[in-house]
Amino acid sequence: MHISENLSGVYVLDFFGETRMATRPKVPVPVYGERIAEGLRIWDPRRSKLAALLIKSWLAGGLGDLVKMLNLRPDSKVLYLGAATGTTVSHVSDLLSSGLVYAVEFSPRSMRDLFSLCQSRDNIIPLLEDASLPERYAPFLEPVDLVYQDVAQRNQAQIACRNAALYLKSGGALVLMIKARSVDVTADPKDVQKAEIERLEGVEVISVSDLRPYYQDHWAVVARRRDQA
Numbered sequence: 555m556h557i558s559e560n561l562s563g564v565y566v567l568d569f570f571g572e573t574r575m576a577t578r579p580k581v582p583v584p585v586y587g588e589r590i591a592e593g594l595r596i597w598d599p600r601r602s603k604l605a606a607l608l609i610k611s612w613l614a615g616g617l618g619d620l621v622k623m624l625n626l627r628p629d630s631k632v633l634y635l636g637a638a639t640g641t642t643v644s645h646v647s648d649l650l651s652s653g654l655v656y657a658v659e660f661s662p663r664s665m666r667d668l669f670s671l672c673q674s675r676d677n678i679i680p681l682l683e684d685a686s687l688p689e690r691y692a693p694f695l696e697p698v699d700l701v702y703q704d705v706a707q708r709n710q711a712q713i714a715c716r717n718a719a720l721y722l723k724s725g726g727a728l729v730l731m732i733k734a735r736s737v738d739v740t741a742d743p744k745d746v747q748k749a750e751i752e753r754l755e756g757v758e759v760i761s762v763s764d765l766r767p768y769y770q771d772h773w774a775v776v777a778r779r780r781d782q783a
């Protein structure tokens with residue numbers, strides 16, 4: 555295994571001939587069956603859209619800019635919408651030694667697994683809530699540096715905007731994973747992606763990345779919250 559880079563805790567590796575991202579946990583224990591090598595958790599791009607986005611950015615020469623844009627610093631605060639059982643949340647948690655991840659998930663079944671992940675990590679706050687009703691979790695939240703959303707809902711852009719408007723710091727980053735088929739199964743996925751991006755309000759779109767070959771008809775939109783007047 556050869557480590558090429560460590561950008562704010564995002565390691566870039568050559569792992570058996572393939573480019574992989576990895577993170578360094580406090581305790582090197584697998585969360586979702588991922589490989590552990592030299593104390594690093596290998597971040598599977600087929601299980602995590604964020605890993606897919608990071609690999610694609612690295613291959614395009616833009617990983618450093620992306621990591622900076624996403625505010626992936628040790629003390630960052632992240633609002634994560636659609637946490638599921640915590641696959642990607644666990645890697646974000648590794649990156650934030652003194653920060654916090656607020657992990658919103660509305661499925662009680664997934665929350666049960668997420669909750670057990672939280673027993674071994676002190677920087678994840680699990681919230682059994684609906685991301686489309688963001689006012690409900692206001693009592694538990696503080697302004698965040700990054701809103702990350704992966705919820706596979708028809709109104710993905712609207713959910714992202716409402717959360718960003720309430721919780722994202724001015725200049726903070728929004729990452730919206732668009733799954734075109736969740737918005738409309740019949741329409742051309744590319745048209746759906748464009749329409750969702752046009753629905754984004756209050757943010758400036760910085761980049762749009764196609765997540766193939768890892769995910770079909772998925773795009774990662776990176777945006778920055780505009781300064782409030």
Ligand SMILES: C[S@@+](CC[C@H](N)C(=O)[O-])C[C@H]1O[C@@H](n2cnc3c(N)ncnc32)[C@H](O)[C@@H]1O
Binds near residue numbers: 636642660664683686
């Ligand atoms: C594709 S999975 C997320 C995978 C996860 N982001 C990861 O990479 O580990 C989508 C998750 O979003 C959750 N979800 C969908 N709509 C939601 C909503 N309105 N509020 C909260 N969670 C939601 C689903 O229950 C599901 O667990």
